[in-house]
Amino acid sequence: MTAPSAPTPFATDRAPAGEAPTGHDGPARPLVAHPATTALAGTIAVPGDKSISHRALMFGALAVGETVVEGLLEGADVLATAAAMRALGARVERRAGRWHVNGVGVGGLAEPEDVLDMGNAGTAARLIAGLLATHPLTAFVTGDASLRKRPMGRVREPLERFGARFVLRHGDRLPAAIIGAENSVPVSYTLPVASAQVKSAVLLAGLNTPGETVVVEPKATRDHTETMLQAFGAEVRVEKAGKGRRIALTGQPELKPVAIAVPGDPSSAAFPAVAAAICRGSQVAIRRVGLNSLRTGLYDCLQEMGAHIEITDRRTEGGEPVGTIHVQGSRLKGIQVPPERVPAMIDEFPILAVAAACAEGETRITGAMELRVKESDRIGAMAAGLRAAGVAVKELPDGMIVTGTGRPPPGGATIATHLDHRIAMAFLVLGLASAAPVTIDDGAMIDTSFPGFAGLMRGLGARIEVA
Numbered sequence: 001m002t003a004p005s006a007p008t009p010f011a012t013d014r015a016p017a018g019e020a021p022t023g024h025d026g027p028a029r030p031l032v033a034h035p036a037t038t039a040l041a042g043t044i045a046v047p048g049d050k051s052i053s054h055r056a057l058m059f060g061a062l063a064v065g066e067t068v069v070e071g072l073l074e075g076a077d078v079l080a081t082a083a084a085m086r087a088l089g090a091r092v093e094r095r096a097g098r099w100h101v102n103g104v105g106v107g108g109l110a111e112p113e114d115v116l117d118m119g120n121a122g123t124a125a126r127l128i129a130g131l132l133a134t135h136p137l138t139a140f141v142t143g144d145a146s147l148r149k150r151p152m153g154r155v156r157e158p159l160e161r162f163g164a165r166f167v168l169r170h171g172d173r174l175p176a177a178i179i180g181a182e183n184s185v186p187v188s189y190t191l192p193v194a195s196a197q198v199k200s201a202v203l204l205a206g207l208n209t210p211g212e213t214v215v216v217e218p219k220a221t222r223d224h225t226e227t228m229l230q231a232f233g234a235e236v237r238v239e240k241a242g243k244g245r246r247i248a249l250t251g252q253p254e255l256k257p258v259a260i261a262v263p264g265d266p267s268s269a270a271f272p273a274v275a276a277a278i279c280r281g282s283q284v285a286i287r288r289v290g291l292n293s294l295r296t297g298l299y300d301c302l303q304e305m306g307a308h309i310e311i312t313d314r315r316t317e318g319g320e321p322v323g324t325i326h327v328q329g330s331r332l333k334g335i336q337v338p339p340e341r342v343p344a345m346i347d348e349f350p351i352l353a354v355a356a357a358c359a360e361g362e363t364r365i366t367g368a369m370e371l372r373v374k375e376s377d378r379i380g381a382m383a384a385g386l387r388a389a390g391v392a393v394k395e396l397p398d399g400m401i402v403t404g405t406g407r408p409p410p411g412g413a414t415i416a417t418h419l420d421h422r423i424a425m426a427f428l429v430l431g432l433a434s435a436a437p438v439t440i441d442d443g444a445m446i447d448t449s450f451p452g453f454a455g456l457m458r459g460l461g462a463r464i465e466v467a
């Protein structure tokens with residue numbers, strides 16, 4: 001079922017190529033995408049933003065009173081956060097399509113009786129580690145086969161400075177035991193990697209710490225933690241610092257509940273957007289997509305590649321810019337992705353590589369080393385999959401060079417997705433624009449971030465079926 005992938009000289013400690021997925025219950029769910037014989041057309045909405053959904057549940061769980069969330073992403077990653085917040089003492093309920101969170105107040109989280117299983121969700125695991133680090137409790141955290149391979153030392157290191165203790169497996173991997181500090185001390189921390197998860201873990205630990213917690217980020221990353229905490233009533237000051245930012249949080253605020261309308265996820269919208277751009281004659285509109293400039297690097301790249309993209313109905317909802325993205329089938333050309341844009345499109349590289357495979361000329365991605373420690377080694381997984389589908393690709397330590405011919409890639413391969421939802425969706429989109437169908441070994445992980453993906457794409461005219 002799983003296509004053998006070429007060995008990579010930059011291989012990390014991922015499962016060996018060809019190993020069956022083991023990160024979800026039940027058998028693998030192979031899917032196949034057939035070359036589009038008609039243009040994709042229609043107006044759609046994608047599910048709610050994953051980053052904002054995790055935070056809405058976590059901050060609601062720390063507020064005093066009831067937070068109501070509309071448009072929450074009901075994907076497996078966010079449902080794992082909901083379950084964890086319940087296990088920590090908050091009341092989290094879905095009623096009439098809305099999520100109601102009754103919080104316990106900052107400092108009020110209870111010791112969970114059982115292991116917190118964060119499934120496939122790196123964001124949930126790292127942000128919750130921040131919360132646990134400054135509550136006087138002991139908690140055990142684990143995840144699926146993918147999450148158990150991802151580095152947790154990046155949060156252990158700053159969180160121990162607050163006074164927390166961590167026991168992790170070799171290489172700072174989950175499962176972890178986290179013993180929260182009884183009397184935490186504030187921390188000033190400069191991020192060694194551009195990571196909104198690490199920034200957020202430190203700020204969340206700072207919430208239940210007296211005094212001022214400071215995070216300096218050398219490159220600006222998504223700022224949902226800062227803007228949402230401000231909306232919940234915390235004192236968070238953000239200043240420019242060189243090319244990045246300095247964020248200072250005053251600890252032990254009383255968080256007040258808010259009503260949250262979660263915008264559509266620009267990282268999910270990226271898949272139908274690229275599908276429209278690479279399938280000739282297509283006209284697709286995606287409504288109410290979040291357009292925070294720290295998230296929209298992919299759309300800048302697509303425009304530079306020559307994609308016809310227009311944004312209408314721009315407005316601000318709940319502190320976040322949103323709008324309708326219109327994409328037309330376009331002739332694309334290769335580009336050089338500016339490395340400084342990487343944080344603003346960190347999850348979009350798999351689908352950018354697919355756009356590059358359909359473009360004419362060379363697309364060069366550098367400065368994206370972080371892709372090697374996502375749900376899979378996304379550089380290795382994309383390079384192997386594109387090669388299997390007949391696309392010329394050169395793997396770099398921190399990126400790749402994809403060379404397209406401007407004609408449909410050959411396709412006709414079965415792709416190993418390595419428990420990675422974005423690899424799975426990216427290759428299904430490639431199949432729509434290839435000469436022969438593209439099969440993925442397992443589509444089950446798509447539900448982590450984009451439940452209903454295949455159905456939504458079928459509604460636009462795509463042929464994506466059970467293989």
Ligand SMILES: O=C(O)C1=C[C@@H](OP(=O)(O)O)[C@@H](O)[C@H](O)C1
Nearest residue numbers: 051123194195196197198346347
């Ligand atoms: O903070 C967040 O919500 C996220 C931050 C990013 O991770 P890093 O912080 O590891 O870059 C991103 O890849 C992830 O999907 C969501």
Ligand SMILES: C=C(OP(=O)(O)O)C(=O)O
Nearest residue numbers: 120121122123124347374
């Ligand atoms: C990297 C991602 O998520 P996480 O780190 O939360 O698993 C992603 O959704 O692409």
